[in-house]
Amino acid sequence: MSQPPALPGRRECPLDPPQQLGDLRRERPVARVRLWNDDEAWLVTRHDLARQVLQDRRFSADATNPSFPRLSPGLLVGAERAGRRSFSRMDEPEHGTLRRMVAQPFSTRSVELRRAEIETVVADLLDQIVHKGPPADLVRDFALPVPTQMICHLLGVPYTDHAFFQDRTATAIVARDATAEQSRTARAEVYAYLDDLVAAKERDPGDDLIGDLVRRQVREGRLSHDDVVTMAWLLLVAGHETTANMLALSLLTLLTHDHLRAAMLADPAVVPRAVEELLRYHSVLKDGVPRVATEDVTIGGTLIRAGDGVIISLPAANRDESVFPAPDTVDFDRPNAHQHVAFGHGLHQCLGGTLANLELQIALPAVLRRLPGARLAVPLREIPFRDDMSVHGVHALPVTW
Secondary structure (H helix, E strand, O other): OOOOOEOOOOOOOOOOOOHHHHHHHHHOOEEEEEOOOOOEEEEEOOHHHHHHHHOOOOEEOOOOOOOOOOOOHHHHHHHHOHHHOOHHHOOOOHHHHHHHHHHHHHOHHHHHOOHHHHHHHHHHHHHHHHHHOOOEEOHHHHHOHHHHHHHHHHHOOOHHHHHHHHHHHHHHHHEOOOOHHHHHHHHHHHHHHHHHHHHHHHHOOOOOHHHHHHHHHHOOOOOOHHHHHHHHHHHHHHOOHHHHHHHHHHHHHHHOOHHHHHHHHHOOOHHHHHHHHHHHHHOOEOOOEEEEEOOOEEEOOEEEOOOOEEEEOHHHHHOOOOOOOOOOOOOOOOOOHHHOOOOOOHHHOOOOHHHHHHHHHHHHHHHHHHOOOOEEOOOHHHOOEOOOEOEOOEOOOEEEO
16 A cells, blocks of 8 residues: 655745645545654645634644654654643643633733834834844844744743744754754753743742742642743743744735735725735644544544544645635735634634734834835845745845835
8 A cells, every 4th residue: 555645845836835735625635644754644634624623622732642743853852751741732621721821911901901012122123124224134133033022021031042042942843854852952951941040030020921920820839840931931932933934924925015015004904904814824834733633533524543643734724715715815805814723723722823913913014114115135036935944934034125
């Protein structure tokens, strides 16, 4: 019997998911695929089926399950240290208990109260870019520092240490070609850094999320020191990596489509719809969301056995033409763009989605207003896309004006 095809990874166009994903979605929306280590898993590519699996508790997020699909060598490290599992890799009720402990700062109301802070961060970075003059790298100078400063302020992590943890977290979880040993070393270095930081907060809690966890949870015996370190790891990484790449890709799209730039500048009411459409279109979590079936389940007419690994392809679901007509185009007037699954779906939907959305709503039009003549400083074909990373984006976005 022949092996199933490899998990689609090669993009014919850097702004579109692999064509094979679309073929599978139309022909075999639940299909067997082969992973990097020759393990096999089911790949779900249709929008309705993706949402169905993501909200079905019979599909486990527990990464300690030996059948849990590993999307890269580095992700094997998480299975080796069950004591370091984040709540994103847990099931109910454990997942919900821990998630609720950190949910309040990411609520719609709390995030809205940070609007002025986000606006200040964005304005200050653009002031620096304008003062320095062209050219600028909008990844290094803007897209990366916006969400990184915000998550650092929220958690209580010194932003002055950003170069260290950005480099290590990229190796630990994002680089597709990182070996297990490289990932293990990078992860250990970040854990050691956060271990020291949490210890300092235990001596003197600040007015931030880590300090709040120490006061309300550690001192009350509901969380251990290591629990807080692991939570800080998850929130620090998730709080900057995906948003930074989403922001960079969105800027690239706006700078190369004059009608989209004009539409965003013409009417502030367009901005929230535009952000939802850009989230749908880019879907930066490249490989998808892994799960493992805990019992036999039939999805889309296909029987998935207990113990089978499953990968939900968010990019494929967000380009489903049966839900989003002309899905490979960006349409700011698309009425149902908000139905995207860029942040996942169900109980494990991205905790920081509301914060990321607001950061995008503030940052994108601000760049267009402050740099009205901005354009790519190199041809589009020379933009270095992150083909070597599990989070889609660009390594650099050189612009001039």
